[in-house]
Amino acid sequence: KNQVEQSPQSLIILEGKNCTLQCNYTVSPFSNLRWYKQDTGRGPVSLTIMTFSENTKSNGRYTATLDADTKQSSLHITASQLSDSASYICVVSPMDSNYQLIWGAGTKLIIKP
């Protein structure tokens, strides 16, 4: 069964600190893996996208990694800011689907001043 699991479920860190969020998936084969940021009460916004052949992608202070062998991805946030407080969702696109995305439940990140 295609699944995406994320850890931790929630995380609280101090402003300025770094953090790493984890994503494990069982989707195979897949065409790409995304990380979305979702502010409370808003729709998700794409942060990074990696195909199965890529192993790292950066977007400002966000760096995503992908290990297709172990089926793991991580999202590293550097020098966190209060505006980083949000849910971060890992999403995998199965190779054989035109529409279906497999969504993780997300990690809720809270940045404290």
Add this chain to the structure above:
Amino acid sequence: DTGVSQNPRHKITKRGQNVTFRCDPISEHNRLYWYRQTLGQGPEFLTYFQNEAQLEKSRLLSDRFSAERPKGSFSTLEIQRTEQGDSAMYLCASRPSGASTDTQYFGPGTRLTVL
């Protein structure tokens, strides 16, 4: 603003009433998706349109739910005889076909509360 828009942003209704939500996708995006999201969970796929054709429906979309995209532009999602379990955020997303990536662009969502 040329992003995906959804109306209303919030809807409170009594159990048993019908509700209708609207989604206006990004102009020229011919693919449109509806999702449902409950607190602490990722979005769950409901249905997908390519132009005006509804190509796929999740089994989550019971017969009380119906979605339309009559002219291939905006879409509506109707829920009949609402139940308390329908309370959720309903998200709409769009994307162009033939794009090099299949990133979906999401609207702000409609939060439904069924009393």
